[in-house]
Amino acid sequence: MLAAAQDGDEEAFTQLWLDGNAALLRYLRVIAPEAAEDIAADTWVQVIRGLPRFRGDEAAWRAWLFTTARRRTIDKARRRSRRPEQPIQDVPASELPAAGDAADIALEHLSTRTAIALLADLPPQQAEVILLRVVAGLDTEAVAKLVGRSPGAVRVAAHRGLRRLAQILTEAGVTL
Amino acid sequence: MLNFSRRARRDAPGIQDASLAALLAGAVPPPDAPAPLQHVADVLAALQAAPSGDEAAGKGAALAQFRQRVGVSSQPIRSRRRRPTLLSSLLSAKAAAAAAVAVLGLGGVATAAFAGALPSAAQRLAHDTIGAPSPHATSSAHPGRADASHAGAQARHSGSPVGPSASGAAAFGLCTAYAHASRHGSAAQKAVAFRNLEKAAGGAANVASFCASVPHPGASTKPHEGGRASHPTAAPAPHPTGRPSPHRSGPPSPHPTGAPSHG
Numbered sequence: 341m342l343a344a345a346q347d348g349d350e351e352a353f354t355q356l357w358l359d360g361n362a363a364l365l366r367y368l369r370v371i372a373p374e375a376a377e378d379i380a381a382d383t384w385v386q387v388i389r390g391l392p393r394f395r396g397d398e399a400a401w402r403a404w405l406f407t408t409a410r411r412r413t414i415d416k417a418r419r420r421s422r423r424p425e426q427p428i429q430d431v432p433a434s435e436l437p438a439a440g441d442a443a444d445i446a447l448e449h450l451s452t453r454t455a456i457a458l459l460a461d462l463p464p465q466q467a468e469v470i471l472l473r474v475v476a477g478l479d480t481e482a483v484a485k486l487v488g489r490s491p492g493a494v495r496v497a498a499h500r501g502l503r504r505l506a507q508i509l510t511e512a513g514v515t516l
Numbered sequence: 517m518l519n520f521s522r523r524a525r526r527d528a529p530g531i532q533d534a535s536l537a538a539l540l541a542g543a544v545p546p547p548d549a550p551a552p553l554q555h556v557a558d559v560l561a562a563l564q565a566a567p568s569g570d571e572a573a574g575k576g577a578a579l580a581q582f583r584q585r586v587g588v589s590s591q592p593i594r595s596r597r598r599r600p601t602l603l604s605s606l607l608s609a610k611a612a613a614a615a616a617v618a619v620l621g622l623g624g625v626a627t628a629a630f631a632g633a634l635p636s637a638a639q640r641l642a643h644d645t646i647g648a649p650s651p652h653a654t655s656s657a658h659p660g661r662a663d664a665s666h667a668g669a670q671a672r673h674s675g676s677p678v679g680p681s682a683s684g685a686a687a688f689g690l691c692t693a694y695a696h697a698s699r700h701g702s703a704a705q706k707a708v709a710f711r712n713l714e715k716a717a718g719g720a721a722n723v724a725s726f727c728a729s730v731p732h733p734g735a736s737t738k739p740h741e742g743g744r745a746s747h748p749t750a751a752p753a754p755h756p757t758g759r760p761s762p763h764r765s766g767p768p769s770p771h772p773t774g775a776p777s778h779g
Binding site: 473 | 531533536537539540551552553555556558559560561562563564565566567568571572573574575577578579581582583585586587
């Protein structure tokens, strides 16, 4: 599909774009919620420009897509004179499941939106590595390279994030 | 702000590092896994649901840029670079089909498949992958058709990547690929190609006339008889390797066949 898109096949590109854009938006809605759509659009401009010359398999393609998005996120934050390490701003409270709102987290119908809101409740670095592993589909080494940390640190952050997620869900009184 | 990580570890004693690593790699926890692990798995699965409508905004702009920068291929089929071996295309088509059916087979499409109400090629695909009744086992295709096509339309709009959709210059490639798959491919390959043809042709009954009317790029032979002329490069340009969006680069995961149902 990637090769076909590189060759100019619109159908293949459309599918590549649909999958990639959904993944990008889910990632960006957690790490840069106020500018997710803008950053996604900017990412595609850059990626489409470089598409004919790109050399790599689909895993490399995903790494490139998310590296581009992450760089644009950091650039945008810098342009606003904000430190990139600043914690992500809070997702609006209406989107977050409050403790006791078990009905909102009926897990058999868990929406992507709610899952994103749950991740936004985690410390930013933990949320980011989880998203890059799960939504971007990158392995630990690729995530480590992308965020500039060791694979061990990435693993620790991801596991901490997942345990914290488990606790949030338990505290919210989720039952199945 | 309290540090929850140690407390979390105490509160969720059943969650081992190995289990978390497995979840991140795409594994589905066994039914007897502790509840907190199951819940986390559900959240991760929801993060990987098929693209929704609101995630497709901006497609037009992206396509316009694509046309400008990359351009439309005038030859949908290029032999040397992209012809897959039969084995690799069988494996990828099966994997793609299984993954797509599993992603889609949450809700309407799976229900329709089990009620035997899908169009027969899709029913065969469902039979091969999720064990739905085979097409000939059901005779009530017509009453269910409205539900099936609705479910099918929903499934398509969910954007599952099961091969290219047919339009324009790619249609010839798909008609040829379908003919090729009918003779040489697996049921899954044939169903993948058929489904997209069916969509472009506006119904299974129209596929034959659709292929007859698609112009062969640069030639005058009829595409659906081109399969017989044994196009050596009969593989369609965008060959169906697409897997659901957040797909894994690691070892094959059991996720596609066992995913719990989510919206």
